[in-house]
Amino acid sequence: xxxxxxxxxxxxxxxxxxxxxxxxxxxxxxxxxxxxxxxxxxxxxxxxxxxxxxxxxxxxxxxxxxxxxxxxxxxxxxxxxxxxxxxxxxxxxxxxxxxxxxxxxxxxxxxxxxxxxxxxxxxxxxxxxxxxxxxxxxxxxxxxxxxxxxxxxxxxxxxxxxxxxxxxxxxxxxxxxxxxxxxxxxxxxxxxxxxxxxxxxxxxxxxxxxxxxxxxxxxxxxxxxxxxxxxxxxxxxxxxxxxxxxxxxxxxxxxxxxxxxxxxxxxxxxxxxxxxxxxxxxxxxxxxxxxxxxxxxxxxxxxxxxxxxxxxxxxxxx
Numbered sequence: 001x002x003x004x005x006x007x008x009x010x011x012x013x014x015x016x017x018x019x020x021x022x023x024x025x026x027x028x029x030x031x032x033x034x035x036x037x038x039x040x041x042x043x044x045x046x047x048x049x050x051x052x053x054x055x056x057x058x059x060x061x062x063x064x065x066x067x068x069x070x071x072x073x074x075x076x077x078x079x080x081x082x083x084x085x086x087x088x089x090x091x092x093x094x095x096x097x098x099x100x101x102x103x104x105x106x107x108x109x110x111x112x113x114x115x116x117x118x119x120x121x122x123x124x125x126x127x128x129x130x131x132x133x134x135x136x137x138x139x140x141x142x143x144x145x146x147x148x149x150x151x152x153x154x155x156x157x158x159x160x161x162x163x164x165x166x167x168x169x170x171x172x173x174x175x176x177x178x179x180x181x182x183x184x185x186x187x188x189x190x191x192x193x194x195x196x197x198x199x200x201x202x203x204x205x206x207x208x209x210x211x212x213x214x215x216x217x218x219x220x221x222x223x224x225x226x227x228x229x230x231x232x233x234x235x236x237x238x239x240x241x242x243x244x245x246x247x248x249x250x251x252x253x254x255x256x257x258x259x260x261x262x263x264x265x266x267x268x269x270x271x272x273x274x275x276x277x278x279x280x281x282x283x284x285x286x287x288x289x290x291x292x293x294x295x296x297x298x299x300x301x302x303x304x305x306x307x308x309x310x311x312x313x314x315x316x317x318x
Contacts, residue, residue, distance in 0.1 A: 004198040011192025012218040015052045018184030019222035023048040025177035032171045043141055046249050049226075049242070052219040053077050054254045055189040060211075061261035065197065068208040069215065070258040071125070071266045075274045076216025078247045081223055082281045083308025086243050089227035090301025097240060097289045097296055105244045106286050108140070113279050116251045120271050130259030137252035192218050208267055209315045212274060240296070247282070277311060 026048045035044070057070040089095075115136060119129040192215060200210040223246060230242075258264055284307065288300045 004195045004202065007191045007195030008199065008214060008218065009195075011188045011190070011195060012221055014184045014188030014191060015218055016188075016221045016225060018181045018188055019049065019052050020225070021177055021181035021184065022051055023222075025174040025181060028174035029171065029178065032174070046245055047253070049222055049246055050249045050253050051185060052189070052222060053250055054257055055185055056193060056215060056219055057254045057258040058261060059189050059193055061258050061264075063193065064262075065193075066207045067125075067262075067264035067266040068206070068270065069193075069211040070264050071120075071255070071270055072208050072211030072274065073215050073219060074250050074254050075270065075278050076212035077220050078250055079212070079274075079278050079281050079308065079311065080216050080220040081243045081247055082285050083304050083311065084217070085220060085223045085227045086240065086285070086296075087301045087303075087305030087308060088224065089231050090296050091298050091305065092228070092231040092301075094295060094297045094301075095240060097292070097294050099294070101240060101244065102286070102289050102294075105241070105248075106282075106289070109244055109248050109282060110279075112136070112248050112251055113275075113282065116255075117271075117275065119255075120266075120275060123266060123268060123271070125255060125259055125264040125266075127259045127263060130256035133252050134256035137249070137256075140248065140252065205316070206267075208269060208274070213312050213315055281307065 023045060026044050030044050053073055056073050060069040060073070061067075115133065119125050119133065196210050196214050196218075197207070199205070199214070200207055223242065226242060255264065281304075285304065288296060288303070292300060
């Protein structure tokens with residue numbers, strides 16, 4: 001059993017390293033080919049940061065594991081992003097929230113959740129439904145391109161990544177780094193999944209619980225690291241935008257890729273308990289934004305973090 005926990009820790013560490021390396025190398029390659037920073041901020045970084053979640057869901061489908069892992073990873077990561085990542089960030093440093101975040105991005109996130117609910121009804125997400133979600137992602141990116149965030153907000157969001165400064169002198173290094181990141185991500189995914197499934201089997205924990213808690217925590221580590229970096233650099237609103245953007249991308253990117261392998265069959269508890277709680281965390285965040293008069297405080301962060309800890313505790317003892 002000790003080996004299983006070591007596999008989980010190793011998997012988390014490799015996923016963190018792989019995701020960080022992938023973001024840096026992907027941005028450097030994009031800059032080398034003169035891809036506009038707007039596109040980098042809206043697509044390259046977003047896709048790269050969602051890669052750990054995507055790989056876990058894809059590999060779980062390839063292994064023939066229950067669909068609870070593929071879907072639970074998405075729901076759990078979105079909950080962790082709001083409750084854990086944003087909660088930790090705000091407890092270190094309060095931040096301002098723009099009008100566009102409250103009244104543009106948050107409503108889009110609610111629409112995405114509505115679409116996710118519609119495809120979840122019935123206990124199965126088919127390949128066709130996965131394609132529909134992916135088409136929504138394409139439409140969302142087109143919308144973002146033609147109605148982008150303010151230039152100042154975009155520059156602030158990109159500042160958290162040191163690599164967004166100038167294109168590399170040689171393209172070979174970031175290409176090899178991207179290949180290396182892929183290897184790390186694959187190894188990390190395998191280790192995390194193998195360890196988590198063995199722990200679940202040993203303690204007779206459902207795959208739903210292990211996916212929403214342990215696996216989702218592991219795939220959210222890159223976002224948590226970004227939160228800590230942003231907080232200690234005193235950078236404003238970066239993490240809020242990153243969290244909301246990631247939570248929009250996760251269902252629209254990960255579920256379609258997972259359904260390409262196999263349709264996702266999941267337990268009713270996902271629809272009746274976990275999905276509503278994911279929405280509840282998002283509603284809580286939005287209410288805190290509105291009541292806080294365009295500012296999220298340390299108290300707000302403690303509320304989010306305490307809610308997350310309570311939820312995970314409820315998972316294991318329910």
